[in-house]
Amino acid sequence: MPEQHARQGKPAGKWDDLRIQVALATAHQEARRFARRRGLGRADREDLTQDILLAIVEASHRYDPARGRWSAFVGTLARHVVIDHVRRAPAPPCVPLDPNDSIAAAIGSPDLAIDLCRAALDLPPGPLALLRIVVAHGDVADARRAVAQPSTSFYRALGDLRCWLRTCGLHPAAPTTRRAHAVPWE
Numbered sequence: 001m002p003e004q005h006a007r008q009g010k011p012a013g014k015w016d017d018l019r020i021q022v023a024l025a026t027a028h029q030e031a032r033r034f035a036r037r038r039g040l041g042r043a044d045r046e047d048l049t050q051d052i053l054l055a056i057v058e059a060s061h062r063y064d065p066a067r068g069r070w071s072a073f074v075g076t077l078a079r080h081v082v083i084d085h086v087r088r089a090p091a092p093p094c095v096p097l098d099p100n101d102s103i104a105a106a107i108g109s110p111d112l113a114i115d116l117c118r119a120a121l122d123l124p125p126g127p128l129a130l131l132r133i134v135v136a137h138g139d140v141a142d143a144r145r146a147v148a149q150p151s152t153s154f155y156r157a158l159g160d161l162r163c164w165l166r167t168c169g170l171h172p173a174a175p176t177t178r179r180a181h182a183v184p185w186e
Contacts, residue, residue, distance in 0.1 A: 015060070022071050029050035029067040030078040034085070043156065052081045060182075119168035 013024075027049045035045035036152050063073050116135070120128055130143075137143040144154050 019070055023056045023074050026071065026074045026078050027056065028081055030075075033038065033081045044150065048082070048085060051085070052078045055081045115170050119170050121166055122168050123161075123164050127164045130157050130161050131165075134158075142159065 030052060031045050031049040034040070034048060040048075045100040056074055059077055062152055063070060116131070122132060123131065133147060134140055140158065144151065147154055149157075
């Protein structure tokens, strides 16, 4: 389909190696700098890098070599993505399902068992399946060893589960030391 607007500079679809290298280096540098300042983990840093790269690709058609260098254009875009990231509302605190906590001990609380059953009714299939696995194995570390998926995928899914439980209103108290009884899921 022919374009309606004439673009100045190189078309977005025909990037040379130098443009790609500058875009990648800038995205990695800005994401690393922001992650270091905020104490973000590797996964969050990689997500921010991808957001920056996406913004560069989407805006590349606006680049005009007569107005400045590619590196300046890309740097400005990257900083705008980081600023947008800072302005976002912080994620709500999540239910603490840490690898060292024993879920089985936490379910010893009748209130938590009831809350988990109620939350299970509202969870989508993926988080519900993970919750069942975590409860069945007693803690997160055992559940991680029981599933056949990479650790990074498991812990991202666990983060999603925490947020889903939080949206369901689940705010458990600190785990107790009593062992759990089976939780009816069906």
